[in-house]
Amino acid sequence: MELYELTAHELSDLLREKKVGAVEITRSLLDRIEKVDAKVGSYITVCRDRAIEKAREVEGKIYRGEANSPLAGIPMAIKDNMCTEGVLTTCASRMLSNFIPPYDSTVVKKLNAEDVILLGKTNMDEFAMGSSTENSYFKRTKNPWDLERVPGGSSGGSAAAVAACEAVFALGSDTGGSIRQPASFCGVVGLKPTYGAVSRFGLVAFASSLDQIGPLAKDVTDCALAMNAIAGYDPLDSTSADMNYPDYTRSLVNDIKGIKIGIPKEYIGEGIHGEVKKAVLEAVETLRRLGAECEEFSLPITEYAIPAYYLISSAEASSNLARYDGIKYGYRAEKFTDLLDLYKQTRSEGFGAEVKRRIMLGTYALSSGYYDAYYKKALQVRTLIKQGFDQAFSKYDLVVGPTAPTTAFKIGEKADNPLEMYLEDIYTVSVNIAGLPGLVIPCGMDGNNLPIGLQLIGKAFDESTLLRVAYTFEQNTDFHKNRPRI
Amino acid sequence: MEYEIVIGLEVHAELSTKSKIYCSCTTEFGGEENTHCCPICTGMPGVLPVLNKKVVEYAVRAGLATNCTIADYSKQDRKNYFYPDLPKAYQISQYDFPLCKNGYIDIETDGKTKRVGITRIHIEEDAGKLMHDEWDTGTLVDYNRCGVPLIEIVGEPDLRSAEEARAYMEKLRSILQFIGVSDCKMQEGSLRADVNLSVRPVGQKELGTRTEMKNLNSFRSIVRAVEAEAQRQIREIESGGTVVQETRRWDDERGLSVSMRSKEEAHDYRYFPEPDLVPIVLDKEWVEGIRASLPELPDARKKRYVREFGLPEYDAEILTSSKVLSDFFDDAVKQSSNAKAVSNWIMGDLMRILKEKGMEVENIPFPAGYLARLVGLIEKGTISGTIAKKVFEKMFLSGKGPETIVKEEGLEVVSDEGALTAVVRKVLDNNPQSVADYRKGKEKALGFLVGQAMRETKGKADPQLINKLLKEAMDKA
Numbered sequence: 002m003e004l005y006e007l008t009a010h011e012l013s014d015l016l017r018e019k020k021v022g023a024v025e026i027t028r029s030l031l032d033r034i035e036k037v038d039a040k041v042g043s044y045i046t047v048c049r050d051r052a053i054e055k056a057r058e059v060e061g062k063i064y065r066g067e068a069n070s071p072l073a074g075i076p077m078a079i080k081d082n083m084c085t086e087g088v089l090t091t092c093a094s095r096m097l098s099n100f101i102p103p104y105d106s107t108v109v110k111k112l113n114a115e116d117v118i119l120l121g122k123t124n125m126d127e128f129a130m131g132s133s134t135e136n137s138y139f140k141r142t143k144n145p146w147d148l149e150r151v152p153g154g155s156s157g158g159s160a161a162a163v164a165a166c167e168a169v170f171a172l173g174s175d176t177g178g179s180i181r182q183p184a185s186f187c188g189v190v191g192l193k194p195t196y197g198a199v200s201r202f203g204l205v206a207f208a209s210s211l212d213q214i215g216p217l218a219k220d221v222t223d224c225a226l227a228m229n230a231i232a233g234y235d236p237l238d239s240t241s242a243d244m245n246y247p248d249y250t251r252s253l254v255n256d257i258k259g260i261k262i263g264i265p266k267e268y269i270g271e272g273i274h275g276e277v278k279k280a281v282l283e284a285v286e287t288l289r290r291l292g293a294e295c296e297e298f299s300l301p302i303t304e305y306a307i308p309a310y311y312l313i314s315s316a317e318a319s320s321n322l323a324r325y326d327g328i329k330y331g332y333r334a335e336k337f338t339d340l341l342d343l344y345k346q347t348r349s350e351g352f353g354a355e356v357k358r359r360i361m362l363g364t365y366a367l368s369s370g371y372y373d374a375y376y377k378k379a380l381q382v383r384t385l386i387k388q389g390f391d392q393a394f395s396k397y398d399l400v401v402g403p404t405a406p407t408t409a410f411k412i413g414e415k416a417d418n419p420l421e422m423y424l425e426d427i428y429t430v431s432v433n434i435a436g437l438p439g440l441v442i443p444c445g446m447d448g449n450n451l452p453i454g455l456q457l458i459g460k461a462f463d464e465s466t467l468l469r470v471a472y473t474f475e476q477n478t479d480f481h482k483n484r485p486r487i
Numbered sequence: 488m489e490y491e492i493v494i495g496l497e498v499h500a501e502l503s504t505k506s507k508i509y510c511s512c513t514t515e516f517g518g519e520e521n522t523h524c525c526p527i528c529t530g531m532p533g534v535l536p537v538l539n540k541k542v543v544e545y546a547v548r549a550g551l552a553t554n555c556t557i558a559d560y561s562k563q564d565r566k567n568y569f570y571p572d573l574p575k576a577y578q579i580s581q582y583d584f585p586l587c588k589n590g591y592i593d594i595e596t597d598g599k600t601k602r603v604g605i606t607r608i609h610i611e612e613d614a615g616k617l618m619h620d621e622w623d624t625g626t627l628v629d630y631n632r633c634g635v636p637l638i639e640i641v642g643e644p645d646l647r648s649a650e651e652a653r654a655y656m657e658k659l660r661s662i663l664q665f666i667g668v669s670d671c672k673m674q675e676g677s678l679r680a681d682v683n684l685s686v687r688p689v690g691q692k693e694l695g696t697r698t699e700m701k702n703l704n705s706f707r708s709i710v711r712a713v714e715a716e717a718q719r720q721i722r723e724i725e726s727g728g729t730v731v732q733e734t735r736r737w738d739d740e741r742g743l744s745v746s747m748r749s750k751e752e753a754h755d756y757r758y759f760p761e762p763d764l765v766p767i768v769l770d771k772e773w774v775e776g777i778r779a780s781l782p783e784l785p786d787a788r789k790k791r792y793v794r795e796f797g798l799p800e801y802d803a804e805i806l807t808s809s810k811v812l813s814d815f816f817d818d819a820v821k822q823s824s825n826a827k828a829v830s831n832w833i834m835g836d837l838m839r840i841l842k843e844k845g846m847e848v849e850n851i852p853f854p855a856g857y858l859a860r861l862v863g864l865i866e867k868g869t870i871s872g873t874i875a876k877k878v879f880e881k882m883f884l885s886g887k888g889p890e891t892i893v894k895e896e897g898l899e900v901v902s903d904e905g906a907l908t909a910v911v912r913k914v915l916d917n918n919p920q921s922v923a924d925y926r927k928g929k930e931k932a933l934g935f936l937v938g939q940a941m942r943e944t945k946g947k948a949d950p951q952l953i954n955k956l957l958k959e960a961m962d963k964a
Contacts, residue, residue, distance in 0.1 A: 084533045097532065104526050106533060205532040209762035238535050239764050317762055320567050323576030324530045328628070344569055367567075367757035376759060 004029035005166045006484070009223040012169060013071045016063055023063060023074030027056035027118050030076040034120065034167045037487045042142045043162035045081050046089050047121035052076060059116045071226050073116035078168035080159050081122040082129055083214065084203040085109050088119075092205050093137035094127045096325045096332045096351035106203020107238065108172060108214050108231045115230045120168055123158030127353045128322060129179055129207040131155050132405075132425040135416050136355045143412070144186060145485040146451050150409040153183030159217050160187040165487055170218040170227055174204055176211045177310050178405070178429025181441040184217055185404035185454025188443045188483055190224050190471065191217045195462045196436035197242035200235030206321040208314035209240075211433040220481050221442065221472040225249035228464060242462065252468040255476045258292035260466070261397045265300035268402035268428050280445030280453040281403045284474070288401070291473055298396070300389050303431065305382045307423060310430035311359075312366050312379035318356075319363030325351060358419065383434050390435045390458075398466055400458040403428050404441045408451035432458055440467040443480035452483065488725075489689040492717045493697075494652050494682060495644035498659055499637050500669040501613060501677035502545045507634035508612050509536030509579065514636070516675050520618075520629040528634035530574030535763050538563070542636040543586065543767060545668040546610045547777050549638055550587025552666045552784055553605050553659075557774050561586045562766040563610075566756045571628050572615040580639075581609035582758040586767065592662065593786060594654040595804055603655055604643030613637050638668075644683065644694065649713040653706050656680060657808050661785045664810035679704045682712055682737075685730070686720045695720070696730040700737045700744055712737040716744055788813060796826035802834050812848040818855035819862075828862045836879050852886045861889040873946045874898050902949040904956065907940075910948065911956045914939045925961055933957065 004012065004026050015021045031049055038044055056076070062068035079085065082092045084102035086109075091097045105113070112119070126136040134142045134157025142157045144150040145165035152161040156173025160183035163171050173180040175193035184191025192215045199214045206212060216227035228249040235241045264285055269278050289295045327333035327347030334346030352360070366375035393400055405425055415422045432439040437458055444455035455474070459467040475481050507514055510527035527534040550557050564582035590605035613635040618627045640659065646652050660678060663669040671678040680703050685695035700716060703709045716737075720730045734753070735744040783791070785807040792803035807813045816833055820826045837858075841848065861878060864870050870878060870893055881892045893899055901907060914936055915922055924932035933954070940953045 082533075084531075090532070092532070100532065102526075102531065102533070104531070104534075202535050203533040206763075237537060239537050240762075316759060320565050320577050320757070320759070323567060323569065324532070324574060326569060326571075326576060328571045329529065329574055330531070340571070364757065367759055369755050369757070372757075372759075 003033075003166075005033040007169070008219045009072060009075045009169045009226055012075055013073075016074050019064075023056040023060040023118065024053060026074060027052050027076045027120075030120055030168065037165055038167060040143065040148060040487065041145055041161050041165045041167065042140045043123050043158045043165065043167050044078070044121045045091055045093060045124050045137075045139050045158070048088060048119055051088070052118050052120050056118050059118065062116060068116045070115035070230070072112070072230055074118060075169050076118040076120045077112070078120050078123045078159060078162045078171040079109065080125050080156050080171070080173050082125060082174055082205040082207075083108060083172060084205065085119065085122065088122065090122065090205070091139070092128045093125045093139055094352065094356070095138045097205075098138065098332060100331050102203075104203065107200035107235045109203065111231050111233070117230070123156070123162050123168075123171060125158055126155035126179075127356050128205070128318070129155040129174055129176055129212075130318070130355050130359055132178065132182055132422055133410070133412075133415065134158060134183070135412065136353055138353060141412060144409045144451075145487055146188065147409065147449065149411055150451070151186065151412050153186035153405070153409065155179040155183075156191075156217065157183045160184055160189055160191065163187070163189045163217050163219060164485055166484070170216055170223050172214055172227075172231070173217050174207075174212055174214050175433065175439075176207050176213075176314060177433050178426045180215045180217060181429050181439055181454070181456060182405045182425060184441040185452065185456075186409040188452030188454070188480070188485070189217050189219060190221055190443070190481065191215065191441045191454075192224050192228065192464070192467070193432065193439045194228065194232060194464055195242075195438045196433070197240050198232050198246070198438070198462060198464065200233070200238040200241050202235055202237040206317075208317040209321060210317060211310075211314055213433070221468060221475050222250070222253055224440070224471075225253055225468050228468075232464075244462070247465055249464060249468055252465040253472045254469050255473050256292070257288065257470050257473045260293045260399060260470060262288060262293045262295040262399045262401050263298045263393050263397035264295060264401055265303065265393075266297050267300050267303040272406050272424070272427065273403055274407045276447040277403050277405070277407060277453050280447075281401075281455055284444040284455045285401060287478060288470070288474065291477055293470070295401070298393065300393060300400070300431075302382065302385050302389060303427075306386060306431040306434060307427055309379040309382035309386070310426065310434055311362065311423060312375050313383065313434070315359040315363030316366045316376050316379075317363065319360045319367065322352075322356065322360055327351070355419070386431050387435045390431070390437060394460045398460070399470055402456050402458075404454040404456040405429070408447045408449065408453055428456060437461055438464045438467055440464075440471050442471045442474060443483065444474075444478070445480060446483065452480075490686045490717075490721050491689045491691075492647055492713070493644050493685050493687065493694055494646035494713060496642045496646065496652060496655060497681040497683070498640040498642070498656065499679050499681075500549075500640065500659075500663055500671060502542055502636040502638060502668055503670050504539060504541040504545060504636055506539055508539050508542050508610070508636035509634055512634065516677070518631055520627070521631065523631040524633060528574075529630050530576075536579060536761075538764060538767070539636065542610055543769075544777060545636070546586050546608060546638050547769070547774060548666045548668050548781065549640070549663060550590060550608050551774075551778050551781060552662050553587075553590040553592050553608070553640070555587035555590030555605060555608060557587055557769060558584060559769050559771065560584065560766060563761040563764045564758045565761050566758055568754050568756060570614070571626070572617050572633075574615070574630060574633060578612055578614065579761050579764070580611035585609035592655070592658050594651065594658050596648070596650050596654050598800070601645075601651065603645045606641040606643055608638050608640050611637050611639060649710040652682070652713050653710050656706060656709060658785065661808050661810060665782060665784055665788075667782070673704050673706070676704055680709055682709065682716070684713060684716050684720070686717055686724070696732050698730065698732065698744075699734045701734060701747070703737055708737060708739045711739065711742060712744065715742060719744065785813070792830075796820070796830065798827065798830050802830055805834060806830065809848050815848070815851060815855045819859045822856050822859035823862050825862050825866060828865075829858060832858055832862065832879070836876065840880070840883050853882050857882055857888055864889055864893065868900060868902075868949070869893065870898055871900055871946060871950065873941070874900070877946075898947060900949045901944055901947045902952050904952065907944075907948055907952060907956055910940055910943050911953065911960055914943060914957070915960060922961055
């Protein structure tokens with residue numbers, strides 16, 4: 002086995018036993034990137050020198066016994082919408098194609114404190130808007146399982162990097178499914194934490210009330226380790242939850258006896274691909290066999306989740322992305338006649354089609370005369386969706402279902418049909434709307450040898466139960482051991 | 488036809504908190520361009536605002552001091568528009584749930600008190616400054632002011648004249664200064680007003696179409712803008728036209744307003760709740776604690792001056808129109824037994840000299856105690872009233888204490904009979920005609936002679952003693 006194939010906890014053991022050094026591990030990953038990334042296209046920026054330098058520093062610390070984190074010396078990747086001081090942060094947009102932040106996001110600060118090694122910044126849909134990573138200004142990321150297919154999105158670069166062993170683990174962000182759907186498409190574990198559990202400070206905002214940072218990893222244990230590093234109250238984020246955060250590794254227990262699980266009928270009804278449905282129902286059977294009590298239930302107004310999501314997220318995005326005006330940083334059009342023209346040209350040239358579509362949609366939804374019919378209505382739907390989950394969680398510890406209706410689709414297949422692309426998010430957006438945690442774990446392969454992901458949805462701030470059930474599932478199945486051949 | 492002017496003011500006051508509203512940058516005025524800013528207040532990608540609690544406290548103070556109801560629940564909203572001085576392209580403000588509402592203040596014009604309603608007070612962030620002047624080819628932006636906390640005080644359309652508008656602004660300024668939430672320096676832009684104005688025939692109930700003039704930053708320009716805009720609207724109507732609802736820019740140099748944008752062109756700000764911030768939920772006890780900590784407000788202090796010191800209403804009003812001035816008076820009075828005299832000095836000589844020098848009360852170059860001591864010197868008879876005026880002038884210019892000036896310049900009253908006898912002799916010798924007149928019973932002649940003697944002694948002689956000596960000399964002979 003090559004070093005780059007190992008999980009963080011396996012590498013951590015080797016490091017602690019001094020069987021291998023951080024520099025050697027980092028080189029292994031960097032060489033892997035060099036070898037396969039031309040094919041996969043996970044990264045926008047690779048910080049080779051910086052990573053090796055950091056690895057040397059951490060190696061010294063480990064030898065001196067000064068680095069105690071289980072993630073010390075572990076090379077990882079960060080989605081290119083989280084600010085990294087001195088390292089290009091583009092959001093996969095021409096608009097920020099030259100933007101080098103003068104500050105670190107809170108998650109990056111926290112990871113630095115754990116002595117992780119940053120390998121680079123991963124590709125994504127522009128400003129995290131998309132479900133295929135096709136909306137990147139820079140490149141298309143391919144699905145490591147089939148290079149003609151998309152890795153999902155918007156955290157497609159992070160998911161592909163972990164699946165192709167170009168990073169031990171990675172951070173993504175999830176506004177409507179952007180961690181979970183690519184995790185499902187690429188066959189890795191992805192966790193969208195509860196809104197407020199991980200600081201958003203330094204995450205370039207798409208939709209502030211929905212965005213959440215989370216890990217993508219090779220297994221549930223690594224996911225828990227990453228959560229231990231990044232979760233926590235941050236005074237710089239007013240929406241961050243000020244509470245005691247658990248040690249997530251304590252949830253890594255192989256026992257789910259008595260756990261009550263609900264499966265929303267609406268999630269396995271019309272629109273879902275047969276093979277995906279089959280794999281999900283088999284996974285439910287497995288959970289039942291392991292001692293969980295599973296039953297189907299109805300989660301009403303699921304059909305309104307997508308429209309509500311696209312109204313709320315686009316409305317917030319139209320405001321969040323207004324700052325990219327060519328004045329202070331980022332791209333500025335070369336030719337313009339006056340201030341208004343500077344804005345128009347810069348934004349016309351700097352943003353891609355999908356971003357423009359959402360800005361227009363959001364601007365419209367917030368405009369006077371339309372606010373009540375669209376934005377306000379969407380907020381009312383939001384309340385109802387929350388109530389629906391509240392009811393479900395009065396009966397169940399966990400809600401389980403599919404992540405996306407299909408497995409990875411072909412590049413270009415849905416690129417010209419935004420509505421069909423938006424339906425990719427049908428099982429994931431409600432979780433963001435309700436602010437709940439959602440975890441995706443591999444639960445099967447389809448006939449094309451493409452991974453299928455099982456989605457576990459938990460009560461707010463109950464990531465522990467998600468991790469426990471996922472860990473138990475993982476310990477009793479082999480899906481997570483599948484690796485694409487590249 | 489006779490017209491009535493209807494005015495409502497929206498006043499913006501910068502709060503004097505140490506740090507900005509959503510980051511920890513300093514709010515200090517006048518730093519080098521773009522040195523008082525950080526990724527947060529310059530709207531870098533990924534940054535988030537965190538509300539400065541002091542801002543809420545200051546705004547609540549302002550609300551309580553203007554008799555507002557304090558909302559136990561309020562929230563912040565985004566006001567979206569593009570402009571280079573607004574780095575996020577939205578201003579965080581408050582839309583439908585302001586912090587304070589339904590207040591009032593009392594103003595005085597022509598000796599009459601009038602109650603002016605305050606619709607609401609909300610918190611928001613200031614924008615940066617564009618610098619057009621020095622560069623021909625482009626415009627520069629200074630972000631130092633970005634995120635300086637503001638309160639916007641929205642007044643009811645209760646004002647009916649430029650004078651009332653002025654009185655309202657002055658009263659607001661004085662209240663904000665008294666409660667210590669804003670320095671209200673209009674020349675630095677920390678207090679500015681938007682004027683909403685319409686006219687209607689006297690007796691008409693419904694309001695006329697209004698215009699708005701933005702960012703007036705001196706009392707003078709407010710008065711001038713109100714007068715000019717009212718006249719413009721009246722002319723428009725009289726000539727058969729109609730007033731157009733629009734935003735106008737007041738050009739103080741040219742003394743006229745020009746159209747900026749019409750109602751149709753007005754921005755749709757697309758307000759929506761700021762998702763990066765949580766609602767402001769205030770604890771009743773906390774609010775009551777602030778209420779209890781409010782200092783004496785201008786109206787109360789004015790009443791005290793009239794009651795305790797017997798000052799005329801007008802003088803008390805002037806003294807309490809500025810916290811600095813009022814504190815100066817209070818400070819002087821504590822060290823003097825003659826409040827009335829202290830007030831007269833402030834109202835007279837001090838105000839005059841400040842005006843002459845074009846200075847603000849903030850810049851009075853000597854401590855209040857000096858004025859108290861000057862009054863004391865007159866009362867003790869150490870100097871005369873005339874000399875005191877000279878000492879005051881010197882005190883203002885040099886900042887030296889009154890005793891020092893009197894001593895250095897030898898200005899004590901000469902009340903030595905021996906020294907004054909010679910002066911009396913000289914005056915009598917030089918003015919035989921007046922002496923004759925006096926003896927004929929013309930009392931006025933005595934006054935002239937006293938004046939001559941005072942002049943001879945450069946005002947230092949004790950006038951009563953001179954009077955006595957002159958009379959004695961002339962009656963004797």
